[in-house]
Amino acid sequence: MAEVTTKPSIDLAAIADKWKGKDGSLIMILHTVQDALGYVPRETSLELSRLTGVPLARIYEVLTFYHFFKLTPPAKYQISVCHGTACYLKGASDLTKELHNITGVNEGETSEDGMYSVTALRCVGCCALAPVMLVNGRVYGGVKPADVKAILNEIMKEGAQNA
Amino acid sequence: MIKATINGKQIEVKEGTTILEAARLVNMRIPVLCKHPDLEAGSGCGICIVKAKGIGKMLRACSTMVENNMDITTHDPEIVSVRRTVLELIMSNHPKDCLTCARNQDCELQRLCAEFGIREDYFPNILERHKYKYDNTTKTIVIDGRKCIACGRCVNVCQKHQNVWALSFQKRGIETALSPAGDITLNESPCVKCGQCSNHCPVGSIVEYDETQKVWEALNNKDKYCVAQIAPAVRVSVGEAFGYPIGSNLTGKLVSALKKLGFKAVFDTNMGADMTIIEEGNEFVKKFKAKDNLPLITSCCPAWVDYLEKFHPDMIGNFSSCKSPHEIVGVLAKTYYAQKNNIDPSKIVMVSIMPCTAKKYEISRSQEMFSSGQQDVDVSLTTRELARMIKQSGIDFKNIEDAEGDSVLGTYSGAGTIFGTTGGVMEAALRTAYHLITNKELADVEFKAVRGLKGIKDTVIDVDGTKVRVAIAHGLANVDALLKEIEAKRAKGEPSPYDFVEVMACEGGCVGGGGQPYGVTNELRKKRAAGLYKDDESQKARCSHLSPAVQTVYKEFVGEPLGEKAHKLFHNHYHKRKTYNK
Numbered sequence A: 001m002a003e004v005t006t007k008p009s010i011d012l013a014a015i016a017d018k019w020k021g022k023d024g025s026l027i028m029i030l031h032t033v034q035d036a037l038g039y040v041p042r043e044t045s046l047e048l049s050r051l052t053g054v055p056l057a058r059i060y061e062v063l064t065f066y067h068f069f070k071l072t073p074p075a076k077y078q079i080s081v082c083h084g085t086a087c088y089l090k091g092a093s094d095l096t097k098e099l100h101n102i103t104g105v106n107e108g109e110t111s112e113d114g115m116y117s118v119t120a121l122r123c124v125g126c127c128a129l130a131p132v133m134l135v136n137g138r139v140y141g142g143v144k145p146a147d148v149k150a151i152l153n154e155i156m157k158e159g160a161q162n163a
Numbered sequence B: 001m002i003k004a005t006i007n008g009k010q011i012e013v014k015e016g017t018t019i020l021e022a023a024r025l026v027n028m029r030i031p032v033l034c035k036h037p038d039l040e041a042g043s044g045c046g047i048c049i050v051k052a053k054g055i056g057k058m059l060r061a062c063s064t065m066v067e068n069n070m071d072i073t074t075h076d077p078e079i080v081s082v083r084r085t086v087l088e089l090i091m092s093n094h095p096k097d098c099l100t101c102a103r104n105q106d107c108e109l110q111r112l113c114a115e116f117g118i119r120e121d122y123f124p125n126i127l128e129r130h131k132y133k134y135d136n137t138t139k140t141i142v143i144d145g146r147k148c149i150a151c152g153r154c155v156n157v158c159q160k161h162q163n164v165w166a167l168s169f170q171k172r173g174i175e176t177a178l179s180p181a182g183d184i185t186l187n188e189s190p191c192v193k194c195g196q197c198s199n200h201c202p203v204g205s206i207v208e209y210d211e212t213q214k215v216w217e218a219l220n221n222k223d224k225y226c227v228a229q230i231a232p233a234v235r236v237s238v239g240e241a242f243g244y245p246i247g248s249n250l251t252g253k254l255v256s257a258l259k260k261l262g263f264k265a266v267f268d269t270n271m272g273a274d275m276t277i278i279e280e281g282n283e284f285v286k287k288f289k290a291k292d293n294l295p296l297i298t299s300c301c302p303a304w305v306d307y308l309e310k311f312h313p314d315m316i317g318n319f320s321s322c323k324s325p326h327e328i329v330g331v332l333a334k335t336y337y338a339q340k341n342n343i344d345p346s347k348i349v350m351v352s353i354m355p356c357t358a359k360k361y362e363i364s365r366s367q368e369m370f371s372s373g374q375q376d377v378d379v380s381l382t383t384r385e386l387a388r389m390i391k392q393s394g395i396d397f398k399n400i401e402d403a404e405g406d407s408v409l410g411t412y413s414g415a416g417t418i419f420g421t422t423g424g425v426m427e428a429a430l431r432t433a434y435h436l437i438t439n440k441e442l443a444d445v446e447f448k449a450v451r452g453l454k455g456i457k458d459t460v461i462d463v464d465g466t467k468v469r470v471a472i473a474h475g476l477a478n479v480d481a482l483l484k485e486i487e488a489k490r491a492k493g494e495p496s497p498y499d500f501v502e503v504m505a506c507e508g509g510c511v512g513g514g515g516q517p518y519g520v521t522n523e524l525r526k527k528r529a530a531g532l533y534k535d536d537e538s539q540k541a542r543c544s545h546l547s548p549a550v551q552t553v554y555k556e557f558v559g560e561p562l563g564e565k566a567h568k569l570f571h572n573h574y575h576k577r578k579t580y581n582k
């Protein structure tokens, strides 16, 4: 079933105006944009450059310097695998491998259809549960490669129900 | 004044002098890589470290000022070994393609490795630089990101000196990559193709787009009639590739060498400059008298044209419609010269030898570049490419006899030759404008106030009681500042502060062009310019309108300046362009 999504819109001029002339304004503007849209689209950066007179190259220097900023829309299912010491020793890379088998996505990438992204995390802080995997912010502990498929299925089912 | 000691010798320097500069006073050369004399220190590479007594860490000579009573050591075994380590680390991340690199024998990194006697890979080559950008999309310069040592000079020049911001460092740490904003090519970026990045890169990571092979093929093609022209600034810089003192004027040797390479006729871009002055001078006087859209802004620099079309399209109406000198020689070669000598213009291959990378772009930038019915200039080579061709051909440049240019297209006035330096176009135009306004000749043709390397020069010229307000800017950041001043006045409804403005994109003008021999500094720019002023002084005709060649061409072929034929052949239109195409 096709999903109807309305893209959240932002008033860039107002945001830019709010931070005008303040120190570190570029970063604050970009934060606001990403909070609202989940990433910073290129058109937004181009428009921001026009509005503020900050060259696009400088905007991209900032965007690509900080891992926090995303240039592509977030995937529908954002999967992360903890690679902290405990999780690593307990087989985090096997989970990454299994995720690749199922979704075709390598660590650090997003699938072309925008469904999955897989990222590595450094210590989530619940080492007792190692290895830990997160899907859209929900934590799964003691995950074995054989569990991965079931976890994804469960989340996707929920997603379908909520839609 | 600050008193300090370097290697045991007392020195006295002005406040704000870096250790790097001070070391020259005691004849010590501290190696540098990320620091270029034109640019502020980026303090990135660390090869310039020195010691100062009582200071626990080593200091970067390029960015540390000398302080009172500093006791500095520039060289000792430990310092040298740290510098060697810096080099070895850079090498661990640099391809060793020296034999096939465009900077072979003219590379700052290669030279340092030779001086330090680096003989082996001390650190393993761990990084995969090959995933970094290779970009030849502008067809003027080529970026090979594998070779980049991340010194930052190109970014500095492009952002701060040229104010184009085409280049930037993306990502960080080990992944730092030289690139335009985002995943786009340089040609989709605002790059104006000035080539200053290539001229400031210490290694072979940014070089000119090489078209020598194209020219060899044309020269070897029996069906083609190859002709060449030499830009003003090339004659005073090409000698650097052959060991001449800087600024030597080698017009005669260049003509001779080009003939030996197989060119059937060699013309002079200076003659085209004289033609530009006739057209532009008349255009100026017409607008000046009518107070129409002032200031008139010169347009012979293609990087500047691109910049204006992208960043100041509102000023297009102020732009001289006159073509650049080499385009004029190009169109004259394929019309006037071809008709006179019964040559089929479609067989003529016109090769311009230019100090410039942007000329490679200019030759096909709009339909007016085809006004002879063919592409008026077929190939534009940089000074660096020509020097390579001469060396390859085996010509003993230093010992060949001088030769003279061919046809009237090969002779010029002193005004034409100074086109190659900042202020030169203005001075040449003023010499002719004076005549056009007063119908008299100048007793002293020199306008010293428009000369020199100051970023923005402005002055008022008294033309027999009429005041002409002129401004000259070079280096696009300076140009941008000047334009903003004019635009601000205009926005407020005030009259323009200037009548006539000369712009050159590169600092120093064409003598400092992006296609010139490497290692440019202000000292070099001055010496190259001095060579042009000397050439000017030695000419019988020092004003474009007094050049017999110009008079002949108008009489035999063009008719009136700004006339119908002149318009068709020598003039141009401009269009607003996007800064980003993606």
Ligand code: SF4
Binding pocket: B141, B157, B158, B162, B164, B165, B166, B167, B190, B191, B192, B193, B194, B195, B196, B197, B198
């Ligand atoms: S050619 Fe000029 S504008 Fe283009 S990237 Fe190099 S310095 Fe910047």
Ligand code: SF4
Binding pocket: B147, B148, B149, B150, B151, B152, B153, B154, B155, B178, B197, B200, B201, B202, B203, B205, B206
């Ligand atoms: S391309 Fe050249 S000038 Fe630019 S950062 Fe790399 S090494 Fe330095």
Ligand code: FES
Binding pocket: B031, B032, B033, B034, B035, B041, B042, B043, B044, B045, B046, B047, B048, B049, B060, B061, B062, B063
């Ligand atoms: S030359 Fe001083 S840090 Fe690079």
